[in-house]
Amino acid sequence: HEREREAETQEEGGTDLNLLLECLKYQMDNPFSQKEALVTIHSICQQNSNAGVYFREIGGLMFIKNLxxxxxxxxxxxxxxxxxxAVAEQSVYCQQTLCTSELFEDLTSFLTNNDSNTNLKRMTVYVxxxxxxxxxxxxxLVRExxxxxxxxxxxxxxxxxxxLDLSDKNTFQSYQLWSSVCxxxxxxxxNPQNDENQMLCCSLFPHANDWLINCIKPEVIRPICSFIGLTLAxxxxxxxxxxxxxGLDVLSQVLxxxxxxxxKTLSSAKLAVVVTKTVDACIADNPTFGIILSKYQIVSKLLTLLLHESLDSGEKFSIILTLGHCTEDCGKEHALKESWPLNWSL
Incomplete structure (x- = not known):
């Protein structure tokens, strides 16, 4: 009975998608009806992963791309x-169908068109x-x-x-676009790691440094640290x-x-762990870089942070891992000397 109901549901969904596609085709002069049909198609495909594949088979995916x-x-x-x-996110088959030079060129055009509003650019970035x-x-393709x-x-x-005043509507919309870009x-x-794209993106490091120095807010620190960490991993x-x-000096100063x-604040402790992970990504393969951190007494700062009661075991593990990489190649005497005041108090 469950299989029969599932088959009926899929059949109904297919019928609905056929009707909605026809609606899109014959309502070219009615943008409101087209938008409503698109929203409904999105809803159906989100509820049923097979719906997107069916919609692709009846030509719906290509029609919406052209639309x-x-x-x-x-x-x-x-x-x-x-x-x-949304459909491509649900189905790898739909993702592969849409993954063409032509579509990437169209998406690039949307982003560079002065007539494109912020929300249109954000939807483009999402795709x-x-x-x-x-x-x-x-x-x-995104590179080529x-x-x-x-x-x-x-x-x-x-x-x-x-x-960054996120209470301002325009600023908030711009921030959403920027966050999506990050x-x-x-x-x-x-995922997979792409060396060529990493090389292209590293040109943004100086700009990222400026933001880290001038705006120590979670809304900025978190996406930038993710970007830096993955770009240099x-x-x-x-x-x-x-x-x-x-970059490592800037991260140290922020930390x-x-x-x-x-x-004083729990959020700062949580954010410090985010920065710590980024520092670790930078020195994990090159422990000799850890010597740069010594002038900021990062080892003692991390040890102090490790004692923060609000941090969970995962966050503390990240700190311990970073401590290991910090001290791995910078000399035992120096590491012990830097952390001595804290060890004494312990």
């Missing part, structure tokens, strides 16, 4: 892109993220089409002020470049500030 490009209405473009991303996630061919270059430019320009750049370089060349532009603030 996103040809429609004159921003609301239709946004809804079409959101639906494409790019889905196409590149866990997909080597997507990572290659120049799309990743546009993403790096957005990373630099979307947020123009360090005073997440997308992260998947461009990681397991890549000695990129790690050396990060250090050459003062010192957050550790100091952690005595």
């Amino acid at each position: 996103a490009k040809s429609s004159e209405h921003s609301m239709v473009k946004e809804a079409a892109l959101y639906t494409l991303g 790019i993220l889905v196409l590149v996630s866990n997909n080597r061919s997507g990572q290659t 089409t120049g799309c990743i270059t546009v993403l790096t430019q957005l990373f630099r320009t979307v947020l123009s002020k360090y005073e 997440s997308t750049l992260c998947v461009c370089v990681n 397991n890549n000695t060349y990129v790690q050396k470049y990060f250090i050459s532009v003062g 010192v500030q957050l550790e100091s603030d952690s005595h």
Whole structure:
């Protein structure tokens, strides 16, 4: 009986998708109806992973892709892109179908078009993220089409002020776009690791450093640390470049500030662990870089942070791992000397 009900449900969903596709085709002069149909298609495909595959088979995926490009209405473009991303996220088959140079070029055009509003750009970035996630061919296409270059430019320009007032509607929308760009750049370089994309993205390190110095807020620190950590992970060349532009010094300064603030606020302690993980990603393969941390007394700062009662076992493990890499190649005497005041108090 359960199988029969499942089959009936799938059949009903298929019928609905056929009708909705017809609605899209015959409502070209009614953007509101098209948007409503797209939202419904999105809902059906989200509830049933097989629905997206069926929708692809009846030509719906390609129709929506073309609709996103040809429609004159921003609301239709946004809804079409959101639906494409959602369907591709549910099905690797749909992801592979959409993963073409043509679509990446269209997406790049949306991002560079002055007429594209912030929300349309955010939906565009979402589709790019889905196409590149866990997909080597997507990572290659995002680079070969120049799309990743546009993403790096957005990373630099979307947020123009360090005073981030997220209560302001326009600022919040810009922040959402910037955050999406950060997440997308992260998947461009990681899982699978992509050395070529890492090399391209490391040009953003100086800009990331400026933000870390001037805006110690969770909304900025977390995405930037994720971006830095994944961009330099397991890549000695990129790690050396990060250090050459003062990245490890900046991370150390931020960590010192957050550790100091952690005595007053729990959020600072949690954020300090995020920065600690990024420091570890930088020195894990190159323990000799740990000597740079000594001038900021990072070992003693980490030991103090380790005693923070609010941190869970996973966070403390991250600190211990970083401590190991910090002291691995910088000399036992120096490490003990730096941490001696804390050891004495213990």
